[in-house]
Amino acid sequence: MVTNFKLLFDIKKTEVKADSIYSIMGRISIGKTMVQFSTKQIVTNTIHGQTVCLGKVQ
Numbered sequence: 371m372v373t374n375f376k377l378l379f380d381i382k383k384t385e386v387k388a389d390s391i392y393s394i395m396g397r398i399s400i401g402k403t404m405v406q407f408s409t410k411q412i413v414t415n416t417i418h419g420q421t422v423c424l425g426k427v428q
Contacts, residue, residue: 373401392415
């Protein structure tokens with residue numbers, strides 16, 4: 371039996387905090403079960419404005 375495992379990090383754009391700060395949310399999917407959680411990390415609007423994520427901070 372094959373089980374799919376997915377890990378996703380997403381910026382929560384719907385809730386903007388002071389000074390254009392966004393929260394980073396995480397999602398884990400194993401098979402048909404999904405769990406969402408807060409990473410307790412933030413990102414500023416200057417990083418969020420990029421259209422492509424490279425995986426490295428330049």
